[in-house]
Amino acid sequence: MRTPVVIIGAGPAGLLLGQLLSRAGIDNILLERRSPDHVLGRIRAGILEAVTVEALERAGVAARLRAEGLPHHGIELSYAGERHRIDLQALSGRHVVVYGQTEVTRDLMAARHADGTPTVYEAEGVSLHDCDGSAPMVRYRKDGVTHEIACDYIAGCDGYHGVSRASVPASATRLFERVYPFGWLGVLAETPPVADELIYASHARGFALCSMRSRTRSRYYVQVPSSENVDDWSDARFWDELRSRLDPHAAQTLVTGPSIEKSIAPLRSFVCEPMRFGRLFLAGDAAHIVPPTGAKGLNLAASDVLYLSEGLIAQCRHGNASLLDAYSERCLRRVWKAERFSWWMTSLLHRFPDADAFSARIQQTELEYLMSSEAACRALAENYVGLPH
Ligand code: RFL
Ligand code: PHB
Numbered sequence: 001m002r003t004p005v006v007i008i009g010a011g012p013a014g015l016l017l018g019q020l021l022s023r024a025g026i027d028n029i030l031l032e033r034r035s036p037d038h039v040l041g042r043i044r045a046g047i048l049e050a051v052t053v054e055a056l057e058r059a060g061v062a063a064r065l066r067a068e069g070l071p072h073h074g075i076e077l078s079y080a081g082e083r084h085r086i087d088l089q090a091l092s093g094r095h096v097v098v099y100g101q102t103e104v105t106r107d108l109m110a111a112r113h114a115d116g117t118p119t120v121y122e123a124e125g126v127s128l129h130d131c132d133g134s135a136p137m138v139r140y141r142k143d144g145v146t147h148e149i150a151c152d153y154i155a156g157c158d159g160y161h162g163v164s165r166a167s168v169p170a171s172a173t174r175l176f177e178r179v180y181p182f183g184w185l186g187v188l189a190e191t192p193p194v195a196d197e198l199i200y201a202s203h204a205r206g207f208a209l210c211s212m213r214s215r216t217r218s219r220y221y222v223q224v225p226s227s228e229n230v231d232d233w234s235d236a237r238f239w240d241e242l243r244s245r246l247d248p249h250a251a252q253t254l255v256t257g258p259s260i261e262k263s264i265a266p267l268r269s270f271v272c273e274p275m276r277f278g279r280l281f282l283a284g285d286a287a288h289i290v291p292p293t294g295a296k297g298l299n300l301a302a303s304d305v306l307y308l309s310e311g312l313i314a315q316c317r318h319g320n321a322s323l324l325d326a327y328s329e330r331c332l333r334r335v336w337k338a339e340r341f342s343w344w345m346t347s348l349l350h351r352f353p354d355a356d357a358f359s360a361r362i363q364q365t366e367l368e369y370l371m372s373s374e375a376a377c378r379a380l381a382e383n384y385v386g387l388p389h
Contacts, residue, residue: 001029001147001148001149002149002150003027003028003029003118003149003150003151004026004027004028004151004152004153004312004316005021005026005027005028005029005151005152005153005154005155005312005316006028006030006031006136006138006151006153006154006155007028007029007031007154007157008030008031008138008154008155008157008162008164009031009032009033009156009157009158009159009284009286010030010032010034010036010039010105010109010119010121011039011105011157011158011159011284011285011301012101012104012105012108012284012298012302013157013283013284013285013286013301013302013304014030014032014158014283014284015030015105015108015112016055016056016059016301016302016305017155017157017283017305017308017309018030018108018112018117018119019059019060019061019108019111019112020055020058020059020305020306020309021309021312021313022115022117023058023059023060024309024313024317025317026312026313026316026317028117028118029118029119029120029151030112030117030118030120031126031138032120032121032122032123033123033124033126034121034122035122036109036121039105039109040102040109042101042102043100043101043102043186043188043219043261043263044100044101044102044298045100045292045295045297045298045299046098046099046211046212046219046295047072047096047097047098047198047211047295047298048065048069048096048097048098048099048104048298048299049096049299049385049386050095050096050097050385050386051299051302051306051386051388052302052303052386053065053069053097055302055303055306056104056107056302058306059108059111060111061107061110061111063107064103064107065097065099065103065104065107068103068214069097069098069099070097070098070212070214070215071095071096071097071098072096072097072098072197072198073087073088073089073095074087074089074197075088075197075198075199075200075384076195076197076198076199077199077200077202077367077370077371078199078200078201078202078203078208078246078247079201079202079203079367079371081247081248083199083247083249083250084370084371085197086377086380086381086384087381088381088384088385091374091378091381091382092378092381092382092384092385094385095385096295096386098211098212098213098214100213101298104298120140120142122142123140123141124140124141124142125139125141126138126139126140126158126163127163127167128156128163128164128167128280131154131167131168131277131278131280132277132278132279132280133278133279134279136151136153136278136280137150137151138151138154152279152316153279153280153312153315154279154280154281155281155308155312156280156281156282156283156286156287157283157284157286157301157305158286159284159285159286160270160286160289162286164280164282164286165272165282165286167277168277168280172277173272173273173277174272174273175270175271175272175273176269176270176273177268177269177270177271178269178270178343179266179267179268180266180268180269180291180350181225181352181353181354182206182223182224182225182226182267182350182351182353183223183224183265183266183267184209184221184223184224184267184292185221185223185224185230185233185238185262185263185264186219186220186221186261186263186264186265187219187220187221187235187238187242187262188213188217188218188219188260188261188262189217189218189256189257189258189260190216190217190257190258191216191217191255191256191257192215192216192218192255193210193212193215193217193218194210194218194246194250194254194255195210195250198210198211198212199246199250200293200345201245201246201349202349202350202367203244203245203246203351204351205245205351206223206224206245206350206351207221207222207245207293207349207350207351208220208222208223208242208245209221209293210246210250218255220238220242222238222241222242222245223350225353226266228264230262230263230264233262235256235258235259235262238259238262242254265292267291267292267293267346268289268291269289269290269291269339269342269343270288270289271287271288271332271335271336271339272286272287272288273328273332274328274332275304275327276327276328281311281324281327283301283304283305283308283331284300284301284304285297285301287304287331287335288300288335288339290338290342290343291342291343291345291346292342293345293349293350294338294341294342294344294345294346294383294384295384296342299338299386300334300335300338303331303389304331304335306389307323307327307330307331307389308327310323311323311324311326311327312324334389337383338387341383345380348363348366348367348370
């Protein structure tokens with residue numbers, strides 16, 4: 001078998017890249033370790049930046065997003081029992097859209113299936129060969145049979161734990177990492193959201209976030225220590241803890257119900273430089289991780305593959321390597337800005353177990369400054385809605 005581009009991983013990065021390439025007439029084969037149902041069962045991000053919406057439009061998969069996505073023009077910060085609205089639209093001229101990663105993935109999978117673009121789900125033992133040579137090859141097993149695909153380029157879109165980054169020799173990359181001493185316990189529930197906009201709450205008991213997937217489906221998170229076990233969290237315990245971290249009005253109006261999904265996600269900042277090794281290009285979580293406080297993970301994955309599609313199209317259609325050569329540098333400029341913002345939001349809103357009295361006062365002062373300064377709110381808004389490409 002031979003194809004110009006092999007894509008590893010059917011998350012948003014891999015599926016969106018496949019769609020952008022297919023629409024430009026570039027054949028690609030996508031290999032995914034899991035089943036489609038497993039991929040769609042993972043509850044993750046929920047906020048799309050305007051540039052992500054534009055990328056999905058360019059890929060021809062934005063019809064349902066346009067009909068069902070909820071435009072949000074502001075967010076609220078909750079601190080010391082009070083809520084402070086940040087008017088994203090007024091401060092930045094742009095807004096974000098609430099539309100779950102699961103739905104983005106579903107739309108992309110449906111488009112790929114309708115086009116008949118080759119996709120191998122439950123591909124086992126994927127391995128990458130000769131990435132830094134002139135004839136890369138990907139090997140995998142399906143139903144006990146080994147297959148090989150010769151290609152020109154490999155897109156490593158297989159997430160943080162994938163095989164792509166692991167295939168690059170350690171001496172060829174530089175890794176930057178920060179692991180936070182806490183995670184997010186998340187609950188999805190078929191209940192109306194507590195407010196019209198997202199509430200990011202800083203509280204003495206820890207951070208909490210009130211988000212949503214629709215007008216009838218809520219997504220809530222509370223900060224928990226890294227050592228916490230999800231089995232120790234009954235629904236009742238979760239709702240009590242969330243309520244205790246909200247302002248009095250939100251606490252009173254919170255509608256609770258049985259959880260549909262409950263899980264703990266660790267928080268990490270991570271960047272792999274460069275994002276290219278020969279003919280292998282890393283994109284999305286395979287190359288970088290942000291803590292979810294800035295709602296940037298999915299959006300960064302989309303902006304990476306936008307750059308990668310431009311590079312691959314220029315190379316495969318016009319023999320022009322300049323955009324592909326600039327891929328890593330273009331991505332990393334945007335990635336580091338999102339890393340900074342996500343780290344800053346995380347530092348601002350969470351309780352750090354080892355924080356001394358000085359750090360606690362600085363954090364408190366930073367929040368008070370934000371609540372009283374339009375300039376500070378504008379800086380937050382500009383980053384939250386997404387920096388331009
Ligand atoms: P994904 O979505 O992880 O997709 C990677 C895909 O590659 C497959 N794969 C392999 N396939 C073949 N062979 C192998 N050896 C493979 N190894 C892995 C996987 O099965 C998977 O289908 O990465 P992608 O496409 O880069 O997309 C990135 C986003 O998913 C990610 O940035 C965000 O979801 C991050 N994230 C969140 N971001 C937010 O903005 N808000 C959130 O609330 C939020 N919650 C989360 C998250 C990430 C989580 N992870 C990674 C554990 C919650 C969790 C639990
Ligand atoms: C979510 O809805 O899952 C969500 C929203 C905003 C974030 C993180 C997660 O910052």
